[in-house]
Amino acid sequence: MLDSGPDFEALLEYIREARGFDFTGYKRASLLRRIARRMAELNIDGYSAYLDYLQVHADEFPTLFDKILINVTEFFRDKQAWEYLARDIVPRIAEKRGLIRVWSTGTASGEEAYSAAITFCEAIGQEEFLERVKIYATDVDEDALNRARAGYTEKDLESVDENLRGKYFERMGGRFAFKAALRRALIFGRHDLMQDAPISRLDLLICRNTLMYFTAEAQGRILTRFHYALSDDGFLFLGRAEMLLTHAALFKPVDLKQRVFTKVPRAQLRERLQILALTETAEPADQVDRQLRVRGLATEGAPHPQLIVDAAGILVGANPPARRVLDIPASDVGRSFKDLTISYQPVDLRSPIDRANRDRRPVLVPSAQVAQPNDEVGVFDVHVAPLIDDAGSVVGTTISFVDVTVQSQLRTELDRARQEVETAYEELQSSNEELETTNEELQSTVEELETTNEELQSSNEELETMNEELESTNAELQTINTDLRARGDEIATLNALLEAITGNIDVGAVVLDADMRVRVWNERAADMWGLRSDEVLGRSFYALDIGLPANELESMISSVIVGNGAHQELTVEATTRRGRRIRCLVKAHTVSDGIRPRAAVLVMEELSAGVPD
Numbered sequence: 069m070l071d072s073g074p075d076f077e078a079l080l081e082y083i084r085e086a087r088g089f090d091f092t093g094y095k096r097a098s099l100l101r102r103i104a105r106r107m108a109e110l111n112i113d114g115y116s117a118y119l120d121y122l123q124v125h126a127d128e129f130p131t132l133f134d135k136i137l138i139n140v141t142e143f144f145r146d147k148q149a150w151e152y153l154a155r156d157i158v159p160r161i162a163e164k165r166g167l168i169r170v171w172s173t174g175t176a177s178g179e180e181a182y183s184a185a186i187t188f189c190e191a192i193g194q195e196e197f198l199e200r201v202k203i204y205a206t207d208v209d210e211d212a213l214n215r216a217r218a219g220y221t222e223k224d225l226e227s228v229d230e231n232l233r234g235k236y237f238e239r240m241g242g243r244f245a246f247k248a249a250l251r252r253a254l255i256f257g258r259h260d261l262m263q264d265a266p267i268s269r270l271d272l273l274i275c276r277n278t279l280m281y282f283t284a285e286a287q288g289r290i291l292t293r294f295h296y297a298l299s300d301d302g303f304l305f306l307g308r309a310e311m312l313l314t315h316a317a318l319f320k321p322v323d324l325k326q327r328v329f330t331k332v333p334r335a336q337l338r339e340r341l342q343i344l345a346l347t348e349t350a351e352p353a354d355q356v357d358r359q360l361r362v363r364g365l366a367t368e369g370a371p372h373p374q375l376i377v378d379a380a381g382i383l384v385g386a387n388p389p390a391r392r393v394l395d396i397p398a399s400d401v402g403r404s405f406k407d408l409t410i411s412y413q414p415v416d417l418r419s420p421i422d423r424a425n426r427d428r429r430p431v432l433v434p435s436a437q438v439a440q441p442n443d444e445v446g447v448f449d450v451h452v453a454p455l456i457d458d459a460g461s462v463v464g465t466t467i468s469f470v471d472v473t474v475q476s477q478l479r480t481e482l483d484r485a486r487q488e489v490e491t492a493y494e495e496l497q498s499s500n501e502e503l504e505t506t507n508e509e510l511q512s513t514v515e516e517l518e519t520t521n522e523e524l525q526s527s528n529e530e531l532e533t534m535n536e537e538l539e540s541t542n543a544e545l546q547t548i549n550t551d552l553r554a555r556g557d558e559i560a561t562l563n564a565l566l567e568a569i570t571g572n573i574d575v576g577a578v579v580l581d582a583d584m585r586v587r588v589w590n591e592r593a594a595d596m597w598g599l600r601s602d603e604v605l606g607r608s609f610y611a612l613d614i615g616l617p618a619n620e621l622e623s624m625i626s627s628v629i630v631g632n633g634a635h636q637e638l639t640v641e642a643t644t645r646r647g648r649r650i651r652c653l654v655k656a657h658t659v660s661d662g663i664r665p666r667a668a669v670l671v672m673e674e675l676s677a678g679v680p681d
């Protein structure tokens with residue numbers, strides 16, 4: 069199998085530039101398979117060779133697009149999902165007032181759009197449907213759209229319920245078209261999901277078994293457009309393999325199993341962010357109380373490390389956990405805090421202290437890593453809080469180190485696990501989509517094979533018919549052959565008879581055909597004129613070198629041969645083979661096949677009265 073690589077990408081780039089078809093956002097596995105199939109049909113190996121071919125043969129583009137764009141579809145594909153749509157979603161849409169806007173994108177040959185039309189008609193009645201519903205049905209593939217306009221075969225309608233078939237389709241020649249009166253509510257047109265602006269203010273967006281052909285990145289771009297295109301209370305209806313697991317910020321499932329989603333409205337997104345921002349900046353109402361309590365509790369007995377610095381910047385307290393965990397000797401108490409290592413290691417505490425005192429609010433220094441005596445590293449959230457007396461003056465600062473090592477580890481693990489789950493989800497979705505696209509490819513191959521099979525069967529039938537015709541012609545020929553052979557035998561007999569007759573008469577006899585060629589030349593003629601029968605047969609009578617003045621006979625012979633009088637005669641002077649001058653009576657008779665003259669018989673006879681010397 070060929071791989072994707074620079075040559076393949078160059079091919080996609082060329083297709084985009086030359087024809088405006090952007091396949092760069094399509095999943096490579098499926099694209100590679102489809103293009104490789106086309107190349108195999110043409111016996112081309114190598115994408116750059118195929119690019120050359122495309123440059124020379126502009127008529128190759130439609131065939132290639134036809135290979136790449138898989139149009140597998142049917143009416144009410146995935147019946148359960150359509151039943152769910154009809155039962156739970158369409159009534160919710162119909163409940164709203166005003167126009168209902170539906171977009172079936174990647175509609176292929178339109179079965180999906182007509183299924184939607186039927187579903188709405190069944191829900192609200194044909195009259196209201198015509199008044200309220202507009203269904204936009206689009207696809208990038210013009211040929212597929214033309215099929216949608218041309219109507220369907222009986223086989224195409226197999227998945228439509230018998231009674232709906234009669235209600236919504238009418239015969240048009242040998243095909244079935246969607247009822248013309250209702251057809252007005254559907255608008256078919258070419259639309260490229262990768263490049264064209266979406267149709268907006270939609271109540272229902274149907275995009276089934278199409279997204280799965282695109283890469284995750286391209287899917288993201290298309291879904292952002294879909295988010296814009298849907299009304300806040302609109303629904304998105306996807307295909308069986310399309311779950312939107314990784315796009316939960318834009319759409320939330322109404323029913324994941326049936327692949328119906330609704331969008332997370334813009335306002336709700338904003339609200340969420342605002343709440344988030346407020347919780348980050350708000351000062352709890354009991355903040356001061358809490359600080360005072362902390363100061364009160366900042367005693368030796370506190371379970372976590374705690375330091376107290378007075379308003380003059382002197383370390384006035386360090387409880388036992390602080391001395392142990394932070395390695396602060398008792399002698400440091402009473403010294404300027406800024407001079408101690410703990411003021412800047414493992415994290416800088418000087419500016420948080422200044423900030424807490426200035427702003428009169430606690431400051432959190434998260435996730436400080438502190439080396440422990442057992443050589444392990446502990447993670448601490450450092451809370452720096454001002455100590456404020458009853459008169460409202462800042463009299464010092466408490467610095468508490470809260471051990472969050474376990475939580476931090478858990479959080480890291482959780483993040484990793486979440487990441488893994490997300491990756492697994494993505495892989496699952498991508499495998500699912502891959503499976504479905506392969507499935508569709510198989511289905512399209514099966515359809516192609518079925519067509520080829522049908523064609524083969526019909527060629528076979530044709531061959532068989534021809535064979536039978538040949539056999540019958542053969543039999544006829546054999547009969548004709550037998551007839552001919554019998555006729556040949558008859559002719560041979562007649563010839564023998566003729567020869568016997570002409571050989572035994574005492575006059576010269578010659579038979580000429582319509583072209584004046586000699587057919588019969590008897591013994592006596594040979595004797596009279598000195599040429600044997602084998603020397604004259606087939607030759608023109610007028611070209612014979614004999615003592616008979618043939619040119620004098622020409623008009624008589626011609627006249628007899630075209631049938632002007634069956635018998636004519638003429639006496640001419642001639643010279644025999646021995647050089648004797650004679651008077652010769654030549655009688656010409658027409659030979660006819662019963663319909664028209666075919667030949668002439670000349671009978672030549674020497675008259676007894678010779679030519680005077």
Ligand SMILES: C[S@@+](CC[C@H](N)C(=O)[O-])C[C@H]1O[C@@H](n2cnc3c(N)ncnc32)[C@H](O)[C@@H]1O
Nearest residue numbers: 137139141174176208209260261262276277278
């Ligand atoms: C497998 S069919 C799905 C037909 C129908 N939605 C269904 O589920 O039965 C996929 C359709 O997506 C169309 N398609 C592919 N790329 C497209 C694009 N960029 N824009 C619009 N449609 C596209 C193809 O032409 C094809 O008709």
